[in-house]
Amino acid sequence: PRSTLFPYTTLFRSGGSRMKIPARLLLIAALGSCPAWSQTGGPIRPLAQDFVVVAQSPDAKNRPLYSPSILSLPSGRLVASYTEARKKENTDRDFQVILTSDDGGKTWTKRAESSALQGRIFPAGKSLYYLGTGAGLPISRSNDDGATWSDPVFLTDQSQTWQQTAANWWHAKGNIYLVMELRGRKIDAWAAGEKAPVLMRARADADLTQPGNWTYASTLTFADIIPGYRENRPEINFFGIPFYPQNYPDRATVSPGRSFSPIGWAEANVVQILDPDHYWYDPAGRTFHIFLRALTGMTNYGAMCKVVENADGTMTTSLESVPSGKQILFLPLPGGQMRFHVCYDEKTKRYWLLSTQSTDSMTRADRLPADRHDLAYGERNRLVLHFSKNMVDWCFAGVVAIGDSAKESRHYAAMDIAGDDLVILSRSGDTNAHSAHEGNLITFHRVKNFRDLVY
Numbered sequence: 001p002r003s004t005l006f007p008y009t010t011l012f013r014s015g016g017s018r019m020k021i022p023a024r025l026l027l028i029a030a031l032g033s034c035p036a037w038s039q040t041g042g043p044i045r046p047l048a049q050d051f052v053v054v055a056q057s058p059d060a061k062n063r064p065l066y067s068p069s070i071l072s073l074p075s076g077r078l079v080a081s082y083t084e085a086r087k088k089e090n091t092d093r094d095f096q097v098i099l100t101s102d103d104g105g106k107t108w109t110k111r112a113e114s115s116a117l118q119g120r121i122f123p124a125g126k127s128l129y130y131l132g133t134g135a136g137l138p139i140s141r142s143n144d145d146g147a148t149w150s151d152p153v154f155l156t157d158q159s160q161t162w163q164q165t166a167a168n169w170w171h172a173k174g175n176i177y178l179v180m181e182l183r184g185r186k187i188d189a190w191a192a193g194e195k196a197p198v199l200m201r202a203r204a205d206a207d208l209t210q211p212g213n214w215t216y217a218s219t220l221t222f223a224d225i226i227p228g229y230r231e232n233r234p235e236i237n238f239f240g241i242p243f244y245p246q247n248y249p250d251r252a253t254v255s256p257g258r259s260f261s262p263i264g265w266a267e268a269n270v271v272q273i274l275d276p277d278h279y280w281y282d283p284a285g286r287t288f289h290i291f292l293r294a295l296t297g298m299t300n301y302g303a304m305c306k307v308v309e310n311a312d313g314t315m316t317t318s319l320e321s322v323p324s325g326k327q328i329l330f331l332p333l334p335g336g337q338m339r340f341h342v343c344y345d346e347k348t349k350r351y352w353l354l355s356t357q358s359t360d361s362m363t364r365a366d367r368l369p370a371d372r373h374d375l376a377y378g379e380r381n382r383l384v385l386h387f388s389k390n391m392v393d394w395c396f397a398g399v400v401a402i403g404d405s406a407k408e409s410r411h412y413a414a415m416d417i418a419g420d421d422l423v424i425l426s427r428s429g430d431t432n433a434h435s436a437h438e439g440n441l442i443t444f445h446r447v448k449n450f451r452d453l454v455y
Helices: 023-032
Strands: 008-012 018-022 052-056 065-072 078-084 095-101 109-114 117-124 127-135 138-142 161-163 170-172 175-183 195-203 252-255 258-260 264-271 287-295 301-309 315-318 330-332 341-345 350-356 382-388 395-402 410-418 421-428 441-447
Touching: 052 078, 065 421, 065 441, 078 117, 078 421, 095 117, 095 127, 109 138, 117 175, 127 175, 175 264, 195 264, 195 287, 195 301, 195 315, 264 341, 341 410, 350 410, 350 421, 382 410, 382 421, 395 410, 395 441, 410 441
Parallel strands: 065 117, 065 410
Antiparallel strands: 008 018, 052 441, 065 078, 078 095, 095 109, 117 127, 127 138, 127 161, 161 175, 170 175, 175 195, 252 258, 264 287, 287 301, 301 315, 301 330, 341 350, 350 382, 382 395, 410 421, 421 441
C-alpha cells in the first residue's frame, strides 16, 4: 500500500563513515527479492493473481464459458452470471447461469438458468434486472436480491437483434442508463462496423420489464460514419487504421489461418463527464459519453460517441467534437482493442478501467505461435487496471492477473465496487481450454483496498 512517510535509515560503511538511505529504497530492494514479487517473472506483483473458480466447463474443448457479469449489493451479497455455450456437434442449448455469494465470493450458489444469453445484471430501484442479448431484447427481474428470477420478457420487437457484453450502467437524475448494440446488416465476418450503440434510459423506480418504460437514443452506425467504408477504401489518414487490409463484406486473409474483419466498434460503456473544468462537461447534465472497443487491428485505441437528451425527452447520438471543431471518433485507451469495463468511484472521483494488456501486437501474422488466437492485437492473458480523472489520460494502477500461457486467458472481465475492494469476474482459461477466446473457466478475483492505488 502507498505510504507518505518513509524515514531515513543510517548505514555504517567500513571506516566508520555514515550513509543515509531512504528506507523505501531498502524496502523495494528487499521486496524485489521476495518470491511474491517474482511470481510472473518480473518486478510487477499482480493485484489479484489468486482466484476462485466460479464455474468450470464440463467439456473444455466444446463448451466454452462466456460473458461474466457481477454486481455487489449493499448487503454484501454478490450476484453474478455467465453463459455456457452448446457443444458444436449436437443440439444442446446455450444457457445463462445466475449465481449468488454471501461469503465474499468464496463459494457460490446457483439460482437460475435463463435462455437469454450474454447479458448483464444491474440494480434499479428496489429490484435487480438481468438484460440479455438476442432477438427482442429479453429482460428478467428479481425482487429478492437475486435469489429468484422472473421468466424473460421482450422489450422490443423480435425482428430486432441486440448484442453486447456485460458492460457497465450509469445512474443519474433518478434514471438508469445503459448501452445495447442494435445489429445492422449481416456480412460474412464479425460485423462490428455494422453495429449501432444505443443508449437506453428508464426511471430506476419503474418496472423495467415493461417495454413502455424505456426510451432509446437514435442510432449511429460505424460504417455510416467512415467515408468509403463499404468500398474498402475507408478515408482515415495518418493513424494506420485499418492496420490490416479490409475486404468488406468479408474477412481479409492476413496469413494462412488468420484473417481480419472490417473495422468497427463494439461493447460499449456509458459515463458522464463530471468535472466542470473538462472540455466535454455539460452543466445541464444531459450529455452522456459512450466509450467502445475499437476493432482497428491496432492496440490501445478506443472509440467514442455521445448522446444528448433533448428537451422533449428524446436522445440524439452523434460524434463528440474537440476545441478545433474537428470530430473525434478514436482516442487513446489502454486495452481499447478488447472488451473493457469502466466503473466510476465517487470517493476517489476517478474512472476505473479494467482491460486487456497487449505486449506484442507488431508480430507478423505468419510468425505468431500456434497457441495464439487470432492476430497479434488479440492477446488475452493479461488483465490490467487503470484509473483516470477525465476518461482520456490513464494512470496504470497494476496488473490484476496474468495467465501462464497465451491460451490461459484472463479477459472480457466485469467488475463492481464492494466497499474498499474491486470484485472482478473474468472469462478465463487453463491449459485445457480450446483457445484463449473459448475459455473453460469463470474466475473471481478481488483487488483489496483499490483506492490505495491512486497516486
